[in-house]
Amino acid sequence: MSPPIDHSLLDPPRLPFEPLLQRNAVITEQPWVRWLLTTAALAFLMVFLLLPLVSVFTEALRGGFKLYWESLKTPDALAAIRLTLTVAAIAVPLNLVFGVAAAWAVTKFEFRGKLFLITLIDLPFSVSPVVSGLIYVLMFGAQGWFGPWLAAHDIHIIFAVPGIVLATMFVTFPFIARELIPLMQEQGTDDEQAALSLGANGWQAFWHVTVPNIKWGLLYGVLLCNARAMGEFGAVSVVSGHIRGETNTMPLHVEILYNEYNFVAAFAVASLLAGLALITLALKSLLEARHGAELSASHRH
């Protein structure tokens, strides 16, 4: 052990490092209190968060690997996986373009009603998923505003793939904008102004200056947006019609299998979604650890 350093004698005088403050005896608890609180917190996390996760995989493998594999290879399960990937592949890029446009408008300019606009962008987060689905049924369903017109032109939105895409777009609407707005707010407009003053046009400034500045934040937003898009249940369940092999996404397929008491198959499909969640969490932690400085302040550790 090196002797303690008197930081005030250093030139220039320095405050003690943060860890020293953290171990300062007067502002922490007795060891037994610390131990008790830590144990209680970790026990709560294990019972309430980790146990459900573990049970997904054990239930899925209850009948062995062969049965697990067989349940994933059924045509209905494969169709559900394909549909989930398709829906995410449409909804996420659309919300990506919107998120970038909204963040550009909100952070590079000053205008009246900006805070109100941000609140409106956030609205889908506070709407119940079931209501998020219902609003499209009221618009495009058989008895909806546009129902008769759509029926006359043989266009199917509700109980078809377009409805699922719309509902998914609604519930994942704010994710990317929400991630980019605080980040671009912090970055300001100096970099873009410098590029413009050096003769770049608007697009060049965007592609060569803004995009490199926000790329990690963008990826972070896309990651969360995608996780929600692939996992959405309530909103999609209302508009899908649950047609096997056609309008069944993975979460909906889990429900159908579960309600048929086909538990192994239900948990097998669920385990794929749980795997997606784990990958999302791992990438998210990695981004926070590696590129924390290039994410919005709320995600820095």
Add this chain to the structure above:
Amino acid sequence: MPPTKHPSPSRSPIPGFGLTLGYTMIYLSLIVLVPLAGVFVKAAGLGLDGLWPILGSPRVLSALKLSFGTALIAAAINLVFGMLVAWVFVRYEFPGKRLFDATIDLPFALPTAVAGIALTALYAGNGWVGQFLEPLGIKVAFAPLGIVVALTFIGLPFVVRTVEPVLRDAEKELEEAAASLGATRWQTVRRVVFPAILPALLTGFALAFARGVGEYGSVIFIAGNLPHVSEIAPLLIVIKLEEYGYAGATAVAAAMLVISFALLLVINALQAWTNRYRTQRHVEPALPHPVLQGAGA
């Protein structure tokens, strides 16, 4: 917000104001605003005479009561344990901290249908947890208690992630001052630390509550869904819709939307309170809540 740099967007040297704002407004209107307004137009079309019999019916009332009651209890549980978890993760070091920290966000990332069937399997009479509770006469799965368990799972990260940054930024010098003036550790925590994190705690509580009221996927598997007993309001909307009771579904949805928007105002006010406290102390203001997000509700 930084001070206004450009008095008028048209005089800003940065291009693209019209394009990006125009696109934002059109996309926002088409996907969010017009469909949401549709619910209110449809509900208004029913008139008060049409709305009251639906909203006042015993089944709807007990569903709303159940949704609010269970969300309130779950948010209260998360208030206590969320604060405990945030405290332990900010103040203490222990092995595996990083890994545990990542799992706190699990409810945001795990699709709710998956959470629903997993919790049901755990708390059913023959499940890992249920087999110990059943002999004690505690029935969790297929009972209102199961709804509380599901909503506790869903709501935990809201409290933890709202309290953590405030707790991290809290000035330790204040605690040292309290200690040097003779306060016991418990007095310092109660009188100095707790008031500082109270606004954030309440914000997290409100966020968890708001999420719980509308939650569907994780609840319907574990609830049992008996009318008047364990049938939540969002499920009632689905049932009415399946019976082609569009009017009924719209009425319940409009009621839930009004309540959600009221909650949103409360949350915004609480966040403003949190930020005011933080800016007073020269800390970067917490931006409007970053993680009102979740996978597959």
